[in-house]
Amino acid sequence: MADWFAIGRVVKPHGLRGGMKAVSYLEENGHLGCIEEVFLEVLRGEGHPFRVEHLEIRKKGFILKLQGIEDPGSAGRWTGADILADASLLEKLPEGEYYWRDLIGLHVHSEEGTFLGKIEAVFPTGSNDVYVCAGGEREILLPAIEDVIRKIDTEKGIMVVRLLKGM
Numbered sequence: 001m002a003d004w005f006a007i008g009r010v011v012k013p014h015g016l017r018g019g020m021k022a023v024s025y026l027e028e029n030g031h032l033g034c035i036e037e038v039f040l041e042v043l044r045g046e047g048h049p050f051r052v053e054h055l056e057i058r059k060k061g062f063i064l065k066l067q068g069i070e071d072p073g074s075a076g077r078w079t080g081a082d083i084l085a086d087a088s089l090l091e092k093l094p095e096g097e098y099y100w101r102d103l104i105g106l107h108v109h110s111e112e113g114t115f116l117g118k119i120e121a122v123f124p125t126g127s128n129d130v131y132v133c134a135g136g137e138r139e140i141l142l143p144a145i146e147d148v149i150r151k152i153d154t155e156k157g158i159m160v161v162r163l164l165k166g167m
Contacts, residue, residue: 004039004084005101007032013075014063019054020075022083023061032057038066039084047081098152100129106159108133108142111150116140119159131159 008022026032032055041047050066064083069075090099100122108116108131117136122129129144142148142161151160 003087008083010078013072018069018075019065040081108159
């Protein structure tokens with residue numbers, strides 16, 4: 001299987017011909033128009049690939065019509081499934097910017113070399129993202145700011161951080 005990333009989740013059937021309404025996981029849906037194939041994932045790694053017949057972008061999501069899904073009943077069976085697309089469709093980001101999917105799982109070390117845990121989740125706060133580091137002595141919430149995040153090396157799978165007073 002190719003390197004896939006989640007672009008949304010099926011929320012309900014749409015129309016009488018097997019369309020599906022989906023909520024988008026993306027900040028911007030503009031690049032969805034070029035998707036030719038998706039993978040619907042019910043459980044981690046379990047699902048099915050489909051050719052995209054039609055994709056209509058909406059405000060907070062999209063309407064998806066997939067080959068082989070021809071009626072509301074068939075579409076309804078996929079409600080709750082994650083919609084994955086080939087990672088080659090992702091734009092290359094400028095230096096110093098990362099997709100969340102590339103940060104989750106990184107091993108986190110202090111500048112002194114102490115292992116603190118792994119990045120288990122990322123969430124936005126408005127002003128900056130926050131990385132959840134767990135698996136060490138305690139869970140640490142790391143604000144994604146230069147004073148804290150000193151180095152990220154996705155190829156080596158590490159993040160070096162400076163813990164500020166009170167962290």
